[in-house]
Amino acid sequence: xxxxxxxxxxxxxxxxxxxxxxxxxxxxxxxxxxxxxxxxxxxxxxxxxxxxxxxxxxxxxxxxxxxxxxxxxxxxxxxxxxxxxxxxxxxxxxxxxxxxxxxxxxxxxxxxxxxxxxxxxxxxxxxxxxxxxxxxxxxxxxxxxxxxxxxxxxxxxxxxxxxxxxxxxxxxxxxxxxxxxxxxxxxxxxxxxxxxxxxxxxxxxxxxxxxxxxxxxxxxxxxxxxxxxxxxxxxxxxxxxxxxxxxxxxxxxxxxxx
Amino acid sequence: xxxxxxxxxxxxxxxxxxxxxxxxxxxxxxxxxxxxxxxxxxxxxxxxxxxxxxxxxxxxxxxxxxxxxxxxxxxxxxxxxxxxxxxxxxxxxxxxxxxxxxxxxxxxxxxxxxxxxxxxxxxxxxxxxxxxxxxxxxxxxxxxxxxxxxxxxxxxxxxxxxxxxxxxxxxxxxxxxxxxxxxxxxxxxxxxxxxxxxxxxxxxxxxxxxxxxxxxxxxxxxxxxxxxxxxxxxxxxxxxxxxxxxxxxxxxxxxxxxxxxxxxxxxxxxxxxxxxxxxxxxx
Amino acid sequence: xxxxxxxxxxxxxxxxxxxxxxxxxxxxxxxxxxxxxxxxxxxxxxxxxxxxxxxxxxxxxxxxxxxxxxxxxxxxxxxxxxxxxxxxxxxxxxxxxxxxxxxxxxxxxxxxxxxxxxxxxxxxxxxxxxxxxxxxxxxxxxxxxxxxxxxxxxxxxxxxxxxxxxxxxxxxxxxxxxxxxxxxxxxxxxxxxxxxxxxxxxxxxxxxxxxxxxxxxxxxxxxxxxxxxxxxxxxxxxxxxxxxxxxxxxxxxxxxxxxxxxxxxxxxxxxx
Numbered sequence: 001x002x003x004x005x006x007x008x009x010x011x012x013x014x015x016x017x018x019x020x021x022x023x024x025x026x027x028x029x030x031x032x033x034x035x036x037x038x039x040x041x042x043x044x045x046x047x048x049x050x051x052x053x054x055x056x057x058x059x060x061x062x063x064x065x066x067x068x069x070x071x072x073x074x075x076x077x078x079x080x081x082x083x084x085x086x087x088x089x090x091x092x093x094x095x096x097x098x099x100x101x102x103x104x105x106x107x108x109x110x111x112x113x114x115x116x117x118x119x120x121x122x123x124x125x126x127x128x129x130x131x132x133x134x135x136x137x138x139x140x141x142x143x144x145x146x147x148x149x150x151x152x153x154x155x156x157x158x159x160x161x162x163x164x165x166x167x168x169x170x171x172x173x174x175x176x177x178x179x180x181x182x183x184x185x186x187x188x189x190x191x192x193x194x195x196x197x198x199x200x201x202x203x204x205x206x207x208x209x210x211x212x213x214x215x216x217x218x219x220x221x222x223x224x225x226x227x228x229x230x231x232x233x234x235x236x237x238x239x240x241x242x243x244x245x246x247x248x249x250x251x252x253x254x255x256x257x258x
Numbered sequence: 259x260x261x262x263x264x265x266x267x268x269x270x271x272x273x274x275x276x277x278x279x280x281x282x283x284x285x286x287x288x289x290x291x292x293x294x295x296x297x298x299x300x301x302x303x304x305x306x307x308x309x310x311x312x313x314x315x316x317x318x319x320x321x322x323x324x325x326x327x328x329x330x331x332x333x334x335x336x337x338x339x340x341x342x343x344x345x346x347x348x349x350x351x352x353x354x355x356x357x358x359x360x361x362x363x364x365x366x367x368x369x370x371x372x373x374x375x376x377x378x379x380x381x382x383x384x385x386x387x388x389x390x391x392x393x394x395x396x397x398x399x400x401x402x403x404x405x406x407x408x409x410x411x412x413x414x415x416x417x418x419x420x421x422x423x424x425x426x427x428x429x430x431x432x433x434x435x436x437x438x439x440x441x442x443x444x445x446x447x448x449x450x451x452x453x454x455x456x457x458x459x460x461x462x463x464x465x466x467x468x469x470x471x472x473x474x475x476x477x478x479x480x481x482x483x484x485x486x487x488x489x490x491x492x493x494x495x496x497x498x499x500x501x502x503x504x505x506x507x508x509x510x511x512x513x514x515x516x517x518x519x520x521x522x523x524x525x526x527x528x529x530x531x532x533x534x535x536x537x538x539x540x541x
Numbered sequence: 542x543x544x545x546x547x548x549x550x551x552x553x554x555x556x557x558x559x560x561x562x563x564x565x566x567x568x569x570x571x572x573x574x575x576x577x578x579x580x581x582x583x584x585x586x587x588x589x590x591x592x593x594x595x596x597x598x599x600x601x602x603x604x605x606x607x608x609x610x611x612x613x614x615x616x617x618x619x620x621x622x623x624x625x626x627x628x629x630x631x632x633x634x635x636x637x638x639x640x641x642x643x644x645x646x647x648x649x650x651x652x653x654x655x656x657x658x659x660x661x662x663x664x665x666x667x668x669x670x671x672x673x674x675x676x677x678x679x680x681x682x683x684x685x686x687x688x689x690x691x692x693x694x695x696x697x698x699x700x701x702x703x704x705x706x707x708x709x710x711x712x713x714x715x716x717x718x719x720x721x722x723x724x725x726x727x728x729x730x731x732x733x734x735x736x737x738x739x740x741x742x743x744x745x746x747x748x749x750x751x752x753x754x755x756x757x758x759x760x761x762x763x764x765x766x767x768x769x770x771x772x773x774x775x776x777x778x779x780x781x782x783x784x785x786x787x788x789x790x791x792x793x794x795x796x797x798x799x800x801x802x803x804x805x806x807x808x809x810x811x812x813x
Binding site: 129130131134144147148151152155156158159162203206207208209210211212213214215216217218219221222223224225226227 | 305308314335336339340343344345346348350351352354355356357358359361362365366367368369370371373374375378379382400411414415418
Binding site: 169 | 594596615616617618620621624625627631632633635645646648649650679693694697
């Protein structure tokens with residue numbers, strides 16, 4: 001598996017990836033700018049979750065939430081809620097653990113920001129194919145070399161895994177016993193890392209020859225086989241999103257939102 | 259089309275020259291096969307013809323290599339790759355890594371050359387069709403078998419339609435059917451005016467498809483000529499190049515007095531059949 | 542001679558992708574036999590032979606190596622009986638020195654230290670790379686790395702050796718070297734199973750050929766007989782060796798295995 005991307009026919013999937021990226025960045029800017037914990041929570045409930053449902057990736061998002069985020073939130077709530085050093089308004093106490101209002105608010109603030117950030121990013125990744133993102137970004141003016149580095153690093157992971165898998169298989173074929181739990185497997189994999197990296201480096205040399213043979217970098221303005229639609233409505237939408245985020249930040253800075 | 263004059267090259271820190279006093283001429287629109295033992299300098303020669311040596315490789319370079327009248331070492335690498343397409347040995351390392359489908363992979367070079375989109379689609383479809391890749395166009399390039407990757411690597415260079423094409427052991431992972439397909443494509447390209455240089459171990463195929471053969475041994479061209487004369491040369495095995503079984507059989511028949519000494523040794527099936535039938539083998 | 546019969550019964554293998562790579566194969570290979578498996582890319586050859594050391598498990602049917610069923614042995618256990626050389630050496634080689642890589646198998650199999658040194662050096666001499674023992678494999682050429690991969694399996698001294706495309710990228714001397722290695726293995730009583738696209742190499746070095754197409758066996762038998770079975774070869778898109786094709790064009794009914802054999806037949810015909 002290369003990415004988390006899920007192929008679905010939905011309006012969210014069809015959006016220009018740059019629009020989705022701008023929306024994500026706007027959300028991140030807003031939730032970290034405003035001090036109120038209920039605003040990030042509101043964004044999660046009113047924007048992120050509906051978007052996931054509309055894109056028919058809600059189930060996967062929930063699963064990822066349970067695996068990735070929930071444990072983190074629980075730890076955060078316990079540590080900050082019960083052991084917040086500056087907490088004065090004690091609600092409940094048992095030994096050294098004191099549940100304070102300040103600790104609760106702090107963990108809610110951090111937790112809701114974190115949720116908006118992680119869930120928003122997940123919806124983005126779940127609904128955006130990396131190839132389409134790269135194309136859209138290059139179309140929007142990003143350098144093709146930077147696009148190459150990003151795409152290549154996305155693809156190098158599965159290629160790396162594939163290689164590690166085949167070498168491990170070859171080692172077993174030469175008598176290496178790995179059926180002995182994760183520790184044994186890890187011990188078997190450890191000596192693999194150096195040669196794998198070295199192998200990849202030799203590859204880079206050969207690959208750069210192959211890339212240059214195909215005129216990579218010969219022109220700053222390459223054309224593109226795949227074209228990502230970018231209707232006027234989305235371009236306006238992006239500016240509005242950016243303006244909204246900027247406005248919120250200004251309002252926070254000048255003290256209207258406190 | 260290709261002219262190498264007294265070319266020599268030694269890699270950085272290498273104790274000896276990989277190539278020395280090398281002269282090579284390839285006429286426009288012909289297919290030249292390069293044969294030689296492992297370590298004879300074939301890959302280095304390919305990189306010189308394609309302009310990658312000396313521009314991307316440190317070391318000592320002497321002599322002149324010109325393609326279509328331009329001396330490669332005097333121009334930029336981009337200028338060179340516009341004239342000479344290079345297909346390197348390991349297909350896995352020829353996948354760009356930047357594209358997610360075979361279709362996009364094939365278009366990669368055209369994008370870099372700012373080819374218009376409609377033309378790009380046409381050319382990618384056409385090359386995929388000739389190399390039997392149409393069914394794979396929407397697959398990830400990394401999900402292919404070694405043989406399929408090799409065909410994609412060749413197609414990704416053929417699609418750019420360079421006037422000169424250099425291929426370094428392009429059929430090593432292909433089965434006979436895939437190998438024939440590649441040679442058919444090269445033959446068609448050469449009919450269309452493309453000059454082809456191919457490094458290969460498969461003597462019989464080279465004999466069938468090449469206009470000329472050069473033998474490389476210890477960094478020097480030791481023999482050049484038509485496939486029929488080069489592959490029938492008695493010195494071939496001393497240069498580490500295999501003779502076909504038919505040539506070996508004809509040599510033995512000649513030694514045993516069954517074929518006239520004057521007969522040119524056959525290499526492939528059709529010339530072999532002619533020689534043996536003429537001398538009483540057919541029944 | 543080893544005493545391990547390879548028995549493949551009703552074998553099917555379907556990959557997760559849904560592709561049925563092996564679609565019902567029955568095959569018995571006697572101890573010490575040398576068998577070549579030929580067929581187009583995608584015919585199921587590699588999937589079939591990967592069952593021999595458990596790298597691929599039967600979806601249906603069974604594979605036995607002597608009294609062991611590969612279904613209930615680990616790859617490591619099976620490596621005591623079956624050595625496997627990968628087609629692409631870079632999928633196999635991992636150590637920092639040639640010697641270290643070749644010694645990996647013997648070490649895992651529990652060879653004594655002096656036995657390891659001895660088997661490593663013998664194997665490296667067999668592939669003509671004894672002088673490169675201390676070199677980093679990445680400094681060798683692809684055809685040399687291929688020979689390191691072969692040495693790594695020779696050093697294990699398994700009763701069965703599987704070779705996936707041993708001659709790719711080898712020049713004339715390399716192919717001859719591999720042929721002599723196979724002879725040495727046979728002299729030791731080792732069973733050799735090889736996949737190959739090189740029909741000249743196949744006809745000259747294997748007494749038995751198995752032709753595969755679409756996951757099934759289309760022909761199986763003595764090399765000369767199989768290469769005379771034109772319909773089966775055509776169905777599997779396998780091109781016969783050069784001398785067989787020549788004999789066919791000349792209208793001969795028999796097939797010569799090597800140039801000398803061909804000339805003998807030619808001489809007989811000339812005499813009438």
